[in-house]
Amino acid sequence: MTLVKALPATQWKIRETGNKELENSLSKEFDIHPIISQILANRDLAGIEGTRRYLNPSLSDLHSPFLMKDMKAGIQRLLKAIHNNEKIVIYGDYDADGITSVVILFKFIKEIGANVTYYIPDRVQEGYGLKNKAIDKFKDNNVNLIITVDCGISDYDQISYARSLGIDTIVLDHHAISGTLPPSVANINPNREDCTFPFKELAGVGIAYNFLIALRGSLRKEGFWKDENYPNLKEYLDIVALGTIGDIAPLIDENRIFAKIGLELIIAGKRPGIRALKEVSGIEGQIIDSFKASFCLIPRINAAGRIASPLDAVALLLTEDMEEARTLAGKLDIYNRRRQSMEKIILNEILEKISNNPDIEKINALVFASDKWHPGVVGIVASRLVDLFNRPAFVISLKDGIGKGSGRSVSDFNIYKGIEQCASLLLSYGGHCHAAGISIKEDDIDEFACLLDEIIIDSGQFSDLVSQTIIDSECRLKDINFSLVNQMQMLAPFGSKNPEPVLCARNIKVSSPNIVGNNHLKMHLTSNGMSCNSIWFAMGGYLNKIADTHVDIAFTPQINQWNGSSDIQLKMKDMTILL
Missing domain, CATH: 2.40.50.460 (OB fold (Dihydrolipoamide Acetyltransferase, E2P))
Structure with missing residues (x-):
């Protein structure tokens, strides 16, 4: 349809037209077209020096990772585990952000000789976040330390359980914080109110990368690398870029640095897994920008976690063998085609329901549920509904009277704060301002939809449901x-x-x-x-x-x-x- x-x-x-004096200064300083200087002036880049940093993203402009609350405690605990040969598990989410976070942490920690493995739960069988059954497996395997990435900040009970078994936890997470922090050795999340790290909008993989910067720096101080031949973390930025762009993190500040340098590495194509992914996506030899990454590479990584095994995507990004990479990329491509077919069926079914609803224009929150829909693709369908109708949307997969749903939102409405007000109707929830996940009883879905609709109206954050094009x-x-278009690419x-x-x-x-x-x-x-x-x-x-x-x-x-x-x-x- x-x-x-x-x-x-x-x-x-x-x-x-804003500050004409600033526009003229920018045109003169950077020798750019007046249209470009007008765009830059309107992006609030803190004058000439801020614009210079924006136009020339550099790793030297990254903030100190030790500004993050608990970073020092987390590094000290990991150093202890490394030196004592303790068993370490990296526990991640099954989306592109979680997968790439697991890859960079595992790769670095493994290569310095630590006793480390990784674990990503099955989306359908286990669901999001740390689970007690997984913790029991870790205990049986004598694991001493869990590092959660892109999850964990809401897992108070599970981390308490791990602690009761003698297992410590370090949490690296960027999701919104609700309630009491878990009893981890370190809860590293820029969204903590007591965290002084100046940039609050990192993806999970950005926090993991900062953690590695801090870890490498601490190991260098110890003299860990006698010959000073320490790992070059810049080489990890192709993976960091995929996770950052894949999580739709704002491409400003540190995220812009990661994405800019990372895309250059993706174009160079030295990593076998990414080279194979470009081949199977039909974009080998092309300039890879954030859009090609978003629509060609990242969906294939996500597809593994959505409808199959995220471990295939992890293996793809870790392998050094080109033939193995091509085999794994082929599997991800098949998963993605299956995902596209599922998504199309669900979306058409919902559009049919919408076309038969004469009151659709009066509804502020789109909420749909079915026991026929795969939980791995409902988030993508929710995104499509937001694009089509410019209002928050939840799509829920039902099984045995319980719904697992994904929500997406418009820029003017914080969907996480919205569902916080619906907490009494939810079994669990989590997320951030633009995306959220919920677990809910089937019998409560209609009431949830009505309450969310009222919350949107009461928020007063957007008065109509017409999409805007900002000129x-x-x-x-x-x-x-050509000169203008080339200068415009400086903003990418x-x-x-x-x-x-x-x-x-x-x-x-x-x-x-x-x-x-x-x-x-x-x-x-x-x-x-x-x-x-x-x-x-x-x-x-x-x-x-x-x-x-x-x-x-x-x-x-x-x-x-x-x-x-x-x-x-x-x-x-x-x-x-x-x-």
Whole structure:
């Protein structure tokens, strides 16, 4: 089922021209186009020096990891385990953030000779977080220390149980904190109120990477590497970038540094697992940006944890053998195709329900449940619903009267704080501002949906359900040239809180629209003697509406490379048909 909205499909909001003096200073200092300086000035980058750091991300700009509360205690406990040859287990989540966190921690700690293994629970059989049955296995195997990554901060009872068995725990987690901290040796989470680390929006893998920086520094002080030939942590950033981008962490501050350098390493393709993943994704030899990582590489990593075994993804990123990497990448590709098929079936079923509901426009929270849906793909479907209807959504998989659901939200509503107010109806919950997971009795789902709807209304955080397109600057077609587009790439990588710039041009003539590929709308655009090709992804439904019209357009210019030649193509975001 395809939805075709009226044009414009979104509400346009044009950023006001801000500090002209700053814009002029930026243009002069960095020799950049006025449009680029306007975009930078509006991104609140703390003046010339802040802009310089933004344009030139460097590992030297990382904050000290020891600013994180409990970092010193966590490192000291791990050093003790390493020196005493204690058994260590790294316990992670089954999504891309958790998988990459496990990989970098295991790889580093294993390579320095420690007695370490890893464990990721099965999504369906075990579920999210630390479990007592797993702890019992660790006890039977004489494990002394558990390091949780991308989970653990909400596992008070389980960590208490581990402690009663003589097993210590170090928690590395970025999720929102609710209630009492668990009795761990260290609870390392920038979201702690008593944590002075200045950047609060790291993904789990970003916290794990900071932990490794602190660990390596402590080992160097001890003289652990006699020849000073210590591991180069920069080489881990391709993996860190995948986890950071995959968790939709804001690409600012440390996350921007990780993503920028990591994507360069992904393009270089030295790691066999990532090279094989690029091959099976059909993007070998291409420039890999945050979008290609998000839509080609990361879904295959996530698919392993969603519908099969996340251990295949861990093995892929750890292997040094190219043939093994190709075999594992092939398995992940098969998982991803199965995931896509499941997702399509669930989404179409929900869209059918929505089309038959005359009151859908009055509903602020979309909540759907079924015992036919695989719990591993409900989060993706929730994301698609948010994209389509611009309101928070929960999709719940039912089994034996219990629902496991994933929620996603719009930027204006903190979904974690929302479900906190529904705690009396939930068996368990966790997450952060844009994504959350819940466990709920089937009989309580309708009441949960009604309560969440009321909470959204009462929040007053967004008054309507119309998606917005934020326009960074107005321009003319003749302003768009290779120099401008290349300068725009200096702002990459793009993602949450560092969006791809969107420009607006007025009174543009549309000609020769046609559908290419998977329902993509290709058009030729003309204004005042200047012309340009454009592409509007997945918007073939507008074909008959726009032929030979004049329009205002919202777009991002990009360089399109094809058969050895390059031209400028406008990637459409929205348009208004002029009467």
